[in-house]
Amino acid sequence: MSDPSLLANYLWIGAMLFGIGLVGLAARRNLIVMFLSAEIMLQGVSISLVAWSRFYHDWGGQMFVLFIIAVAACEAAVALALTVVLFQRAGHLDVAFWQKLREDSLTEYVDHELPVVLDEESHWPELTPAGRRPAEDPTQTPYRSHV
Amino acid sequence: MTSPQVLLLAIGFLAVGLWLMLPRGNARGRGWGAALSVIGIMAMIQAGSLAGQLPLAAPWGYRSVVWLLGGITVVSALGAVVMRNPVYCALWFALSLLGTAGLMLLIGAQFLALATVVVYAGAIVVTFLFVLMLAQPEGQAYYDRISWEAALSAITGALMIGCLTAAISRLPYADLQPDAATLKLRDRSFAVEQHVAELGGRLFSEHLIAVEIAALLLLVALIGATAMVRQGAKPPSAEGEGVAESSVAAAKGGPR
Numbered sequence: 001m002s003d004p005s006l007l008a009n010y011l012w013i014g015a016m017l018f019g020i021g022l023v024g025l026a027a028r029r030n031l032i033v034m035f036l037s038a039e040i041m042l043q044g045v046s047i048s049l050v051a052w053s054r055f056y057h058d059w060g061g062q063m064f065v066l067f068i069i070a071v072a073a074c075e076a077a078v079a080l081a082l083t084v085v086l087f088q089r090a091g092h093l094d095v096a097f098w099q100k101l102r103e104d105s106l107t108e109y110v111d112h113e114l115p116v117v118l119d120e121e122s123h124w125p126e127l128t129p130a131g132r133r134p135a136e137d138p139t140q141t142p143y144r145s146h147v
Numbered sequence: 148m149t150s151p152q153v154l155l156l157a158i159g160f161l162a163v164g165l166w167l168m169l170p171r172g173n174a175r176g177r178g179w180g181a182a183l184s185v186i187g188i189m190a191m192i193q194a195g196s197l198a199g200q201l202p203l204a205a206p207w208g209y210r211s212v213v214w215l216l217g218g219i220t221v222v223s224a225l226g227a228v229v230m231r232n233p234v235y236c237a238l239w240f241a242l243s244l245l246g247t248a249g250l251m252l253l254i255g256a257q258f259l260a261l262a263t264v265v266v267y268a269g270a271i272v273v274t275f276l277f278v279l280m281l282a283q284p285e286g287q288a289y290y291d292r293i294s295w296e297a298a299l300s301a302i303t304g305a306l307m308i309g310c311l312t313a314a315i316s317r318l319p320y321a322d323l324q325p326d327a328a329t330l331k332l333r334d335r336s337f338a339v340e341q342h343v344a345e346l347g348g349r350l351f352s353e354h355l356i357a358v359e360i361a362a363l364l365l366l367v368a369l370i371g372a373t374a375m376v377r378q379g380a381k382p383p384s385a386e387g388e389g390v391a392e393s394s395v396a397a398a399k400g401g402p403r
Contacts (some may be wrong), residue, residue: 008195008323009210010250012195012217012312013221015311016221019307020221020308022304024229026295027169032233032236032237034238036227036236040227043156050259054255056325057333057337059337065256066262066346067357070364070365071364074364075368077368077372081373085376092290093288105398118332
């Protein structure tokens, strides 16, 4: 059954996923969240391809999605390795730290005001202390910018 | 109201809603943003339906399941994009993937639904959580609470969704549809009982070279990721100009 309305519904869902992922990729500054947004865009394209495959009763779309999944797995491996390395070098996941990779003609982006942490939000659940505090490894401390 | 008016209204609602939801310091109004975004998305679909005038061939139960799964997918994708805590982002992303898998299952892509759940929700999300635990024990980081140009990003995304919706609703579906004879011919292989067997047979016959290339790509990615992690922890070279202080400090631990 080739149903145009079903195809249109699926294409709309795919388009929305693509747009939402685009917003996340453009706006967020955390490396991992940017990567998640890119994956959401891939999901949107996958849904569209599967819908076309159903509409035409053709296997091509599903094959394409199969290879998209394979490429996404590769991308995840490389991107997470990059994230770990960048975190070890910078101490945090802020993508603005790497803006020295920009071109010469562009001006540097400066954060004018950083958000203050509100008191009611900085409350974390407390666990009952148990055992003794483990000895800290002094070689590990330089990796953490702020804990 | 006509379709273009509804569409413009929907783009406006979605842009404002996305802007309200994106992290902007300690600004409030995320609940309003979520409400406005959902209204915008529904209005956008309404605009598409007005423009398309598509015949509804699927039974209403089937369609309602499609809309339920689509709603879960889109709303959890929104959550994955706007949450301040990256752990919540990963969890919303996992829910979005489950919705995607359900949508694929519903239109007869059984193997792809399974592969999506296994590959993404099983492997990638666990890796994400691993990285998050490695990277962010403190939970509150300043860069999770601010965005690059939240307003411009929201407008771009809303315009993108609006343009795609309008384009999709104006596709000439009647011309695109294959004729009954072609469909019947294709059904002999597409609507088979042993779906996965047919998919695998085609994968390893028609697309064999692509499979080989994908295998090569996986190998290259594996080697590349390993090389990157091994090289990355080494101290940067002495003439490295742009290396910041913290990276030098990080390198004192030596290569791992």
